[in-house]
Amino acid sequence: MNALIPRPRLRIAPGAVHVPGWLTLDQQRELVVACRAWASGPVPIRHTALPSGGVMSVQTVCVGWHWQPYRYTRTAGDVNGAAVAAFPDWMADLGRRALVEAYEDETAGDGYTPDTALINFYDGQATLGMHQDKDERSSAPVVSLTIGDSCVFRFGNTRTRAKPYTDLELASGDLFVFGGPSRYAYHGVPKILPGTGDPATGLTAGRLNITLRVTGLTDPGKEVPSQG
Structure with a gap:
């Protein structure tokens, strides 16, 4: 929903930038439609099983490459064995424009070639613990988009899951x-704020989070192993 008081752009840390309200309502609706189509297959949205035996509370569907802890593959051996949907060119272009906007530099998107999107759906009770996105071979930036309900996003440091960190909405x-x-x-x-989204986006409840990444993987016969 539109804020009554404009929210400022924030540089949370070097290289980490929050740009409020970047997506238009039409763009959000288009993304919701696309994500709904991907959620139905060829690899459907699911709660990801963890090596510990637990299950993530968020539901995930992937585009371009299939992610499971802690690797990327072209097919979803942990779900139904199908190949994931192709990563669309328009989404790569969106990622490049996002970098230009965030870093306020017309060249920031040059050479940025995201080839996967992890799409997470949070219901009102879902959370995601502190973690690093380090299953990629590339250190190119991660582009994260929010649609639907607001959340508390906790952004920390590169050394530990503990403080110092910054909580922002x-x-x-x-x-x-x-x-x-x-x-x-x-x-x-750590928290979703139910009822804060605008139904005009096409999402009546919950939060949709789309993260664009560069896997650094070019051989479809290989996996990206975890760096951790």
Whole structure:
């Protein structure tokens, strides 16, 4: 929903930038439609099983490459064995424009070639613990988009899951980019704020989070192993 008081652009840490309200309402609606189509297959949205035996409370569907802890593959061996949907060119272009906007530099998107999107759906009770996005071979920035309900987003440091960290609210249409010195910062979502989204986006409840990444993988016969 539109804020009564404009929210300022924030540089949370070097390379980490929050741009409120970057996506238009039309863009949000288009993304919701696209994500709904991907959620139905070829690899459907699911709660990801963890090696510990637990299950993530967020539901995930992937585009371009299939992610599971802690690797990327072209097919979803942990779900149904199908190949994931192709990563669309228009989404790569969106990622490049996001970097230009976040870093306020017309050249910031040059050479940025995201090839996967992890799409997470949070219901009102879902959370995501502090973690690093380090299953990629590339250190290119991560582009994160929020649609629907707002959340408390916790952005920390590169050394530990504990403090220091910054809590901020990500609302529908917001852009958050983290790269450079902050590329491997711990981050998480401790809380969703139900009822804060705008149904005009096409999402009546919950939060949709789309993160664009560069896997650094070019051989479809290989996996990206975890760096951790």
